[in-house]
Amino acid sequence: MGRHEIRLRRYKMTSRRIEGHKNYYDVMKKHQRGSRVKRLLKLVLLFLFFALLLGIVYFTSKLVADEEPPAFENEQVSLVISGLEPESRSR
């Protein structure tokens, strides 16, 4: 701990003067404002947490879907054999 300074004063502060600084209403107001901010912060954090959780679930499911082998669809395969032309054309 650093240095300090000693100051001597002639008299003690009177109770009446100290009483003038008393303000319970102000203390309660500050406390209520503080608790409101705290509650809001908690809510925001909770929202962010759920948003993050949702994001993780979405991207994980997307990743899993991409990794699965693609299902075969019915494709039309046309074979063209040289020399053999479709009937419609010959006509």
Next chain:
Amino acid sequence: MSFYKQVIMPLIIDLNKLNTSRHMTDEEIAVEQRIIEVSKRDVQKFRAIYDRYFEDIFEFIYRRTDDEQLADDLCSQTFVKALENLKRYEFRGLPFSAWLYRIATNEVNKHFNKKNRNRVFSLEEERVKELMETDDEGFTDAQIQQVREILDTLPTATMEILELRFFEGLGFKEIAYILNIGESGAKMRLYRAVEKLRVQFNLNWKE
């Protein structure tokens, strides 16, 4: 003998004063604890505690800042912090004021660390005079100045203990709790400081 009587005797610290401190009976502490428990559920009930300790805490902070407006702000901040953390308060057999003093000490230290300024101890001359045995003529300005100079040379941690013991009138258990140190450590530091003061007073006056 006359030198001792006239010069050294007047400045010998009255060690008997070390044994007297503001005392609360176990019953009073228990009643206070019940108020705290009720206040944890209903903060409006905290007013009784505020009314009871406001003056002590304000005076303590004023003594440590020497600034009335700053003392007002820090005192208000101390009670707001106490209210915010009331649910986490654990009863340790000490008056609730010990916890308030601890918060106030932290607030004052935080302020001085932030401002990067030296700590202040603003002491009442009247109280200093009470703690020293004086002859009939009382203290001279030179003697008062000398007390100030000697207190200035003590380590800040020791000054904190001296202030809590002599000016706030707290017991060693409370001081140990407030400063987060061992009780025996607090006692040792204080007695060492008193011895140092006595030696220094003698030395200074011989000079």
